[in-house]
Amino acid sequence: MGNGEPVANDPIIQRQIGLMEYRLRTAWWSLVGALDELGDDYALGEREVGLTQMAKRDILLAAQEVVDTAMETVGGSSYFRRSPLERAYRDVRAGKYHPFNPERVLLYAGRQTLGLPVDGIW
Numbered sequence: 151m152g153n154g155e156p157v158a159n160d161p162i163i164q165r166q167i168g169l170m171e172y173r174l175r176t177a178w179w180s181l182v183g184a185l186d187e188l189g190d191d192y193a194l195g196e197r198e199v200g201l202t203q204m205a206k207r208d209i210l211l212a213a214q215e216v217v218d219t220a221m222e223t224v225g226g227s228s229y230f231r232r233s234p235l236e237r238a239y240r241d242v243r244a245g246k247y248h249p250f251n252p253e254r255v256l257l258y259a260g261r262q263t264l265g266l267p268v269d270g271i272w
Contacts, residue, residue, distance in 0.1 A: 166223040170216045177212035180205045200255075200262045207255040210245040217242050 157163050184205035192198055217238045221228040228235040246252060254271055261268050 173212045177209045180208040203250045203255045207252045213242040
């Protein structure tokens, strides 16, 4: 804000913090919902793989959005190696390259929903 006032008083900062809180909470709800749907006693099958991977996809994309928003909020200093955000930026990007990448998850979910075979997608 530049006039010695705390940055927490800036409406733009407040909005960015609200956006990050929203994405973290909805990602958490995605995880909790998937775990609830799995139940305590489940056998690992196509349905369960699809369910957990859809939750993982949402969590991964939320993490990327939160880190991007945090970096926009902090500004250029977030790119320095000493910044924890710089490391978080690299870490959340790695999730797209692990097995069950976000696009394959959508293909799996679509095929599963249509009753088509899902073997061989991964």
